Amino acid sequence: MPEPPTVVVLRPVAELAALDRVELAAALAPLWEDAAVLADLLVGRSFSGWAELVDAAEAEIARADEATRVALLRAHPRLGADPVGLRRRSATSWAEQGGDRRAEPDLDGMLAELNDRYEERFGFPFVAWVAGRPLRDMIAVLEERMTHRRDEELQAGCEAMVAIARDRLGRIEGERA
Numbered sequence: 001m002p003e004p005p006t007v008v009v010l011r012p013v014a015e016l017a018a019l020d021r022v023e024l025a026a027a028l029a030p031l032w033e034d035a036a037v038l039a040d041l042l043v044g045r046s047f048s049g050w051a052e053l054v055d056a057a058e059a060e061i062a063r064a065d066e067a068t069r070v071a072l073l074r075a076h077p078r079l080g081a082d083p084v085g086l087r088r089r090s091a092t093s094w095a096e097q098g099g100d101r102r103a104e105p106d107l108d109g110m111l112a113e114l115n116d117r118y119e120e121r122f123g124f125p126f127v128a129w130v131a132g133r134p135l136r137d138m139i140a141v142l143e144e145r146m147t148h149r150r151d152e153e154l155q156a157g158c159e160a161m162v163a164i165a166r167d168r169l170g171r172i173e174g175e176r177a
Helices: 013-018 021-032 036-042 050-063 066-074 083-089 091-096 105-122 135-145 150-176
Strands: none
Touching: 013 021, 013 050, 021 036, 021 050, 021 150, 036 050, 036 066, 050 150, 066 150, 105 135, 105 150
16 A cells, blocks of 8 residues: 655745755755755855745756756656665655556666666766656657757756756645645
């Protein structure tokens, strides 16, 4: 039987400007997994709300150098990761990728192979907004994105990171309503 969803609570946005980069990364983690790279871009800044923070993060990511954007993508869990390991790393990503789904050797193997090919071609992991879509549906997305240029994929992955953060923020704020 699946466990009940974990309630995520965001720190009050007024506290964020006073946090050091490690504390800020922890505060951002519900929206951006391993957020150390993003914390470096936002540390010391004040925001009127979490939506403004996401907007600022989007602007910072867009103007960041390639190495920073690649590091941000590398911090995101791999699509189709082992559910047990994924759950330990990120309950949010675990739930978005199907939660307690049963292992499907053909699907898991195909995703692992496609992820490997993608990472070999582009030098960073595939990131897409999944949020409950069946992982099997992501195979076509991954295959299509393999036809893109590296700069297009870097942009697409970063845009997906922001879309994921906006989606997570909307769900967290919806839980509070």
